[in-house]
Amino acid sequence: MITIIDYGLGNLVSVKNMLKKLGAESLITDKVSDIENAEKMILPGVGSFDNGMNLIKQKGLLEILNKKATQDKIPTLGICLGMQLLTKGSEEGVEKGLSWMDAQTIKFNFTDKVLKIPHMGWSYIDVKKENKLIKPSDKHRFYFVHSYYVKCNNESDVIATCNYGTEFTCMFNHENIYGAQFHPEKV
Numbered sequence: 001m002i003t004i005i006d007y008g009l010g011n012l013v014s015v016k017n018m019l020k021k022l023g024a025e026s027l028i029t030d031k032v033s034d035i036e037n038a039e040k041m042i043l044p045g046v047g048s049f050d051n052g053m054n055l056i057k058q059k060g061l062l063e064i065l066n067k068k069a070t071q072d073k074i075p076t077l078g079i080c081l082g083m084q085l086l087t088k089g090s091e092e093g094v095e096k097g098l099s100w101m102d103a104q105t106i107k108f109n110f111t112d113k114v115l116k117i118p119h120m121g122w123s124y125i126d127v128k129k130e131n132k133l134i135k136p137s138d139k140h141r142f143y144f145v146h147s148y149y150v151k152c153n154n155e156s157d158v159i160a161t162c163n164y165g166t167e168f169t170c171m172f173n174h175e176n177i178y179g180a181q182f183h184p185e186k187v
Contacts, residue, residue: 001025001026001027001037001038001039001040002019002024002025002026002027002038002039002040002041002042003026003027003029003034003035003037003038003039003040003041003042004016004019004026004027004028004029004041004042004044005029005030005035005041005042005043005044005061005065005082006028006029006030007030007043007045007052007055007056007059007061008030008055008059009044009045009046009047009051009052009055009081010044010045010046010047010079010080010081010082011044011046011183011185012028012044013028014183014185014186015042015044015079015185016028017185018184018185018187026042030059030061032060032061032064035061035064035065035068036064036068038068038074039074040074040075040076040077041065041068041069041074041075041076041077042076042077042078042079042082043065043076043077043078043079043082043085043086044078044079044080044081044082044185045078045079045080045081045082045083045084045085046080046081046145047081048081048092048093049081049084049085049089049090049092049093049095049097049105049148050090050092050093050094050095052081052082052084052085053085053093053095053096053097053098054095056085056098065098066098069098069100069176069177070100073175073176074176075176075178076100076176076177076178077133077178077179077180078177078178078179078180079179079180079183079184079185080145080146080180080181080182080183082179083150083172083179083180083181084097084105084148084150084179084181085097085098086098086100086101086103086177086179087099087101087103087104087105087150088101088102088103088104089104089105090104090105090106090148091104091105091106091107091148092105092107092147092148100174100177101150101152101157101172101174101177101179102152102153102154102157102174103150103151103152103153103157103169103172104150104151104153105148105149105150105151106148106149106150106151107147107148108147108148108149108164108165108166110165115164115165117147118145118146118147119144119145119146119147119164120144120145121143121144121145122141122142122143122144123141123142123144123162123163123164123182124139124140124141124162125140125141125142125160125161125162125170125171125182126160126161126162126163127140127159127160127171128158128159128160128161129158129159131159131171131173131178132173132178133159133171133173133178133180134159134160134171140160142170142180142182142183142184142186143182143183143186144162144164144170144181144182144183145183146181149168149169149170149181150168150169150172150179150181151168151169152169152172154174157172157173157174158171158172159171159172159173159178162181162182168181169181170182
């Protein structure tokens with residue numbers, strides 16, 4: 001069972017519908033008891049970093065999420081804001097992130113102002129290494145909508161990059177933790 005974490009931000013039903021289409025059983029929940037039984041977790045998200053972290057805390061989910069991801073080591077995927085919340089923090093706010101990844105969330109900053117922020121639309125990604133989620137040999141295009149991107153402190157954690165004015169990490173992985181800046185549920 002894949003547990004989709006409902007902390008108040010995200011396109012939960014879209015993620016659930018894509019998993020159903022793939023034949024995977026899933027549950028959308030914000031209940032600690034359900035998360036206790038999670039075999040895999042998805043942390044989706046749309047919105048701002050501080051708001052996301054504050055909602056996780058307000059719903060009383062921080063302790064159980066930390067336990068499942070860092071102690072039980074269940075496979076965990078962060079999508080869009082969910083990926084950013086897995087980092088140590090964001091230039092978008094002051095809250096500390098979950099810190100499951102040795103990474104920071106950085107704001108796009110273009111001096112020439114030719115490219116619009118947020119990065120929105122379909123973009124190709126460049127898969128950098130073998131991993132469980134995506135094949136390096138295939139050409140992949142995904143939907144992005146974000147003003148911030150993740151900078152990994154360890155290059156070995158980078159699965160894939162995208163270029164929008166600058167090359168940025170759009171997928172990462174360390175042990176059981178995965179992140180995707182794009183929306184894999186949109187096809």
